[in-house]
Amino acid sequence: MDVDKYINDTLATVVERNPHENEFHQAVEEVFHSIKPVLTQHLEYIDAKILERISEPERVIMFRVPWVDDQGEIQINKGYRVQFNSAIGPYKGGLRWHPSVNLSILKFLGFEQTFKNALTGIPMGGGKGGSNFDPHGKSDGEIMRFAQSFMSELYRHIGAETDVPAGDIGVGGREIGYLFGMYKKLANEFTGVLTGKGLTFGGSNIRPEATGFGVVYFLAEALKARDDGIEGKRILVSGAGNVAQYAVQKVIQMGGKVLTMSDSSGMVYDPDGIDEEKLAFIMELKNVKRGRIKEFAEKYPSVEYHEGQKPWGVPADIALPCATQNEVELPDAKALIANGATYLVEGANMPTTPEAIEALQEAMVIYVPGKASNAGGVSVSGLEMSQNALKAQWSREVVDEKLQEIMRNIHQKVAEHGEDAQGNIDYMQGANIAGFLKVAEAMLAQGLV
Numbered sequence: 362m363d364v365d366k367y368i369n370d371t372l373a374t375v376v377e378r379n380p381h382e383n384e385f386h387q388a389v390e391e392v393f394h395s396i397k398p399v400l401t402q403h404l405e406y407i408d409a410k411i412l413e414r415i416s417e418p419e420r421v422i423m424f425r426v427p428w429v430d431d432q433g434e435i436q437i438n439k440g441y442r443v444q445f446n447s448a449i450g451p452y453k454g455g456l457r458w459h460p461s462v463n464l465s466i467l468k469f470l471g472f473e474q475t476f477k478n479a480l481t482g483i484p485m486g487g488g489k490g491g492s493n494f495d496p497h498g499k500s501d502g503e504i505m506r507f508a509q510s511f512m513s514e515l516y517r518h519i520g521a522e523t524d525v526p527a528g529d530i531g532v533g534g535r536e537i538g539y540l541f542g543m544y545k546k547l548a549n550e551f552t553g554v555l556t557g558k559g560l561t562f563g564g565s566n567i568r569p570e571a572t573g574f575g576v577v578y579f580l581a582e583a584l585k586a587r588d589d590g591i592e593g594k595r596i597l598v599s600g601a602g603n604v605a606q607y608a609v610q611k612v613i614q615m616g617g618k619v620l621t622m623s624d625s626s627g628m629v630y631d632p633d634g635i636d637e638e639k640l641a642f643i644m645e646l647k648n649v650k651r652g653r654i655k656e657f658a659e660k661y662p663s664v665e666y667h668e669g670q671k672p673w674g675v676p677a678d679i680a681l682p683c684a685t686q687n688e689v690e691l692p693d694a695k696a697l698i699a700n701g702a703t704y705l706v707e708g709a710n711m712p713t714t715p716e717a718i719e720a721l722q723e724a725m726v727i728y729v730p731g732k733a734s735n736a737g738g739v740s741v742s743g744l745e746m747s748q749n750a751l752k753a754q755w756s757r758e759v760v761d762e763k764l765q766e767i768m769r770n771i772h773q774k775v776a777e778h779g780e781d782a783q784g785n786i787d788y789m790q791g792a793n794i795a796g797f798l799k800v801a802e803a804m805l806a807q808g809l810v
Contacts, residue, residue, distance in 0.1 A: 382465030395793035445471035452488030455529030476796030483743035508539035553749025573607025575737015592616030600684035621672035683708030
C-alpha cells in the first residue's frame with residue numbers, strides 16, 4: 362500500500378469535512394505525518410480506519426450561555442464541550458474562556474489532549490471545552506453568574522467516570538470553584554467531576570504549579586540526555602500566566618537565568634535575570650491586580666519593555682513558549698537560531714508553527730512538542746482524580762515526586778520512539794508515535810465503537 366497517498370487522502374478528507382478549522386487541520390497533519398513509520402509496519406491500523414476515526418470527535422456539544430451582567434443587561438455567549446476520544450479513559454481536558462475560542466481551537470486542543478493524556482500513563486481520554494466569554498475585567502459576581510449558567514448545561518454531559526474537565530486559559534481556581542459549586546447543587550453529589558479544585562474541597566497539592574514545573578522537569582531530562590543541565594542557562598519565557606509563572610519559578614530554583622516574560626501587550630527583558638523577588642511582583646501583578654506586564658518594567662529600572670514584541674529576538678540558550686498557539690513563527694525561529702538557541706520546549710499548546718518547527722529542526726535545535734513537555738498539568742489532574750476516588754489528599758512532596766516520575770517516564774517513552782541510529786531524538790515524532798500507539802491499540806481492542 363502507498364502509505365503517503367493514504368495519509369494525504371485522509372488529511373484531505375479531514376479538511377473537507379472540517380472547513381475553515383485551520384488550527385485543527387494543523388494539529389492533525391502534524392500527527393499523521395509523524396506516524397508514517399508506524400502505519401507502514403501496522404497495516405491493521407489502516408484496515409480498521411484508525412486515522413479516520415481518531416480525527417473525528419466522539420461527541421461535540423454546543424450550547425448557549427445566557428447570563429446577566431452587573432448593569433442588569435442580559436448577555437449571551439457560546440459554550441462548548443468536545444469529547445474527542447475515550448479509548449483509554451474518561452474524557453479529560455480543560456475549559457478555556459477567551460474571546461478567541463471557537464470550534465477549531467477546541468477540536469485541535471481535544472485532539473492534542475488525546476495523545477498527551479496517553480503519554481502520562483494515567484487512564485484518561487481526550488477532551489476540551491470552553492466559551493468565547495472574556496473574563497478579563499469582569500467582577501466576581503459576573504464570573505459567578507456566567508459559571509453557574511455555563512454549568513447548568515454542561516453538568517448533563519460530564520461525570521467522574523465520564524468526562525472530567527479542568528481549567529485552562531481564563532479558568533483558574535476561582536472559576537473552578539464556582540463551576541464545582543453549581544455542579545454539586547445540580548447533581549446532588551460531591552464527586553471528583555472537576556480538577557483544579559481548591560485544597561479545601563478535594564483539590565491536589567502542586568496542581569497550580571504542575572504544568573510549569575512539568576515543562577522544566579522535562580527540559581531537565583532532555584538536557585540530561587545530552588549530559589547537560591539547566592544551571593547557568595539563559596532562558597526565554599513567553600507569557601505571564603500560570604504556566605509561565607511556575608516555569609520561571611522552577612528554572613530559578615534549578616539555577617537557570619530567565620531573561621523574559623510577556624503578555625498580549627508586549628514583552629519585558631531583564632538582562633540581570635528575573636529572580637524570586639521580581640517573580641513575586643509579577644505574580645501579584647497578574648494574579649491579584651490583573652495588571653499588564655509593562656508595570657514590571659516601571660517598577661524595576663533595569664528592565665526593558667518592548668510594546669507589541671515577542672521575546673524570541675533576545676540571545677539565549679533555551680526558549681520556553683508558554684503563552685498561546687502559533688506564537689513562534691518562522692521569523693521568530695530564525696531569530697532564535699541566529700542567537701544561538703539550542704532548545705525550544707513548549708509550555709503552551711501548539712505554540713510553534715509548522716514552518717518554524719521545520720526551520721528549528723533543520724538547524725539542529727532540539728524541539729519538544731507540548732503534548733510531551735506540558736503534560737504535567739493534566740498528569741496532576743489525573744493524580745487529583747485518584748485522590749478523589751480514594752477520598753485522600755497527598756502532601757506536596759508526594760505529588761511533586763509523582764510528577765517528576767511521570768515527566769521522566771514521558772521523556773523515556775518519547776526518546777524510545779524518537780531516537781535514530783545516531784542517538785539523536787526527534788521529540789515530535791517520538792511523542793506522536795508513543796501517544797498514537799497506545800490510543801490505536803485500545804481502539805482496535807474495543808472494536809468499531
